[in-house]
Amino acid sequence: MxxxxxxxxxxxxxxxxxxxxxxxxxxxxxxxxxxxxxxxxHNYHNFQPLLYQVATGALEADSIAYPIRKIFAGQKNFFFRLxxxxxxxxxxxxxxxxxxxxxxxxxxxxxxxxxNFFGIESVERNAMQIKSIPNALNLRSYIFQNFEKALLKDDPEQRQALLNIVVVGGGPTGVEISGSLAEMRRTVLPKDYPELDLSQMKIILVEAGPALLGPMSKQSQDDALGYLQKLGVEVRLNTGIKRFEDCRAYYSDTEFIPTENLIWAAGVxxxxxxxxxxxxxxxxxxxxxxxxxxxxxxxxxxxxxxxxxxxxxxxxxxxxxxxxxxxxxxxxxxxxxxxxxKGQPPEPFNYLNKGVMAIVARNKAVVDLPKNVHFNGFFGWLTWLFVHLMTLVGFRNKVVAFIDWAFSYWNSDKALRLIIRPFNRRDMKDDKGKRAAEHQTATPQYNPTPPAIQTPAA
Known part of the structure; x- marks a missing residue:
């Protein structure tokens, strides 16, 4: 005991x-x-709002994590057990x-x-998620591994499935990672993969509801949608993913998007x-x-x-x-x-809403403050950066994140594109370190047999 x-x-x-x-x-x-x-x-505190930047190579994992024992060093009434x-x-x-x-x-x-996979077993078995640092690192490796595979494919349909990325969920995480991937497609990937026709790469954001960023104001929802569309992200509202198997993301019983990259950010x-x-x-x-x-x-x-x-x-x-x-x-x-x-009765909790915000891309963010105050664009982007920078734990993490963001801003580049730990979906595990499904099968390979490829309508 x-x-x-x-x-x-x-x-x-x-x-x-x-x-x-x-x-x-x-x-x-x-x-x-x-x-x-x-x-x-885990023996570290994880700053989850920036996991998507680890997944897309904007930040390294140790920029958003901090050792728990170091945080509480010197606090005499504190004890930690892993x-x-x-x-x-x-x-x-x-x-x-x-x-x-x-x-x-x-x-x-x-x-x-x-x-929350909403009971869709094929999605839970095969989709990528970004709830933890291992998830984010796996996603980063998996995307770049698939680009390396695409270079070797002569079949255009197989190559297309490797290039396409489907993001499910139009909340802040889905919007932020979609925008980050779109920026990467425009500024980073052409330098690394000049042999690929990246104009054929599709980034598709799927949202089951009628709008993005559901809890935010109508103005923020519209602004975020406009930003994503200008970045070339295909946004499909009122659309749900029914299953994901054989490298096909089905949004109806017969219609699907060919992809080996499905990122699930649809719920918790x-x-x-x-x-x-x-x-x-x-x-x-x-x-x-x-x-x-x-x-x-x-x-x-x-x-x-x-x-x-x-x-x-x-x-x-x-x-x-x-x-x-x-x-x-x-x-x-x-x-x-x-x-x-002291033997006194507890007092009720009252939540003070200080506002919500979401970043879409460089110089593009939306912010809602109390009393219907809304702003966006460059000022919203600066506000998002400042709030998240100040919330990071540890002086070193603040400095490193600031330097990485400044470097990426002025160079339009993301330097962290290393495949240090190659990822295979057969090795996919849940947050408790156990297999996500006992019947996990080998990594599915794209099969271009009928039914014919069904791509989303423009």
Whole structure:
């Protein structure tokens, strides 16, 4: 029990996950009389909003990751354990992990979110995702590997399938990676692959809803659509992907887009943990919490960040899965834990919306602020850069990211195009390090047999 954690006269707070929420909470309680134990399967904090830049070669992985132990160096009430959480047991106040059991006085679940494939097994089996640094590095390698393969193909249909990239999901991640890929097609790939006719390469963004960037204003949605179209991205609204197999992304029973590169950015589920009462977990795997982020029916157990489902009058479907929500919840929970330590009742959480933004490409971004304030273009792009630069953890990461962005801006180039770790879909694993599907087959090869190729309408 307790995996060699020291005994303490102070109550033990166990935080599962060191994303935006878990990191912020542990920092906020730095000077409080509490023993903080953070459990995470990685030994680094990952800045997820910039994963797409790792995937497209704009940033290296260590620019958006920072060692957890280094973040908390010198914080005497902090302890870290590298482990996978297998189950929680609220009755015995125990967290079961692959390295042993850890007891707690207070438990905070900050496990974030996982990719939601909406039950489409062929997509889960074969599509690429960008929820983690390994995902992003795999995607980067896979795209460039397919360009190398395209050079060797005489069959135009096989070559087309290797060049085409389909991005599914018109949220910020889908929009941002589509714009980044379009810029790469225009400025980077012609230098590396002069033998290929890159005018034939299609970047297709597929969105099941009627607009891109659903939570943002109509003006931002229209601006983002216009930017992408000017970059040559084919945007298909009100279109869903039904299956992805044999290097075909089917958007109806018979119509498909030939591609070996399908990037799934269409949705997320909460990362709820086994052991919680079924009534506390929603259909999309988020955990129901009350207005002070306590799990319903479980005193002393809290959930914050993407995994927490807090329903309010303004947000009947729950607060959005955004970093500012997670950080504000962490700050507020720290405040309430201090109140509980004094025997005072907790105070309800109120989310302060400071605005949302999305970048499309260089000098092209959209920003929505409270009170219907909207701006875009170069000023929006600078705002996006500044906010994300300031949010990065670690001075070195801020400096490196700034230098890389400045270099890319003035040279219209992305230097990180190395295939260091070749990727095969047979090796694809989920975020827990297990096989994404037990029946994973060999990497599918494009087969030009009937039905005939069906490309999207212009």
């Amino acid at each position: 307790d995996t060699n954690l020291p005994k303490s006269a102070h109550p033990r707070l166990v935080i599962i996950g060191c994303g935006f929420a878990g990191l912020r909470l542990a920092q906020a309680l730095k000077h409080d009389p509490v023993q903080i134990v953070v459990i995470d399967r 482990a996978d959480v297998e189950q929680v047991n609220p009755d015995t106040k125990t967290v079961h992990t692959n390295i042993g059991d850890i007891g707690y006085d207070y438990l905070v679940i900050a496990t974030g979110s996982l990719t 589920n909460g990362a709820a943990l086994p052991g919680l009462p079924e009534a506390t977990v929603t259909r999309n795997k988020r955990i129901n919490v009350n207005r002070w982020n306590e799990v319903e029916g479980l005193p002393g157990v809290f959930a914050i960040g993407d995994v927490a489902n807090m329903v309010t009058e303004d947000m009947p479907k729950g607060l959005p899965m955004l970093a500012p929500v997670a950080q504000q919840q962490a700050d507020h929970l720290a405040h309430n834990l201090r109140r509980l330590a």
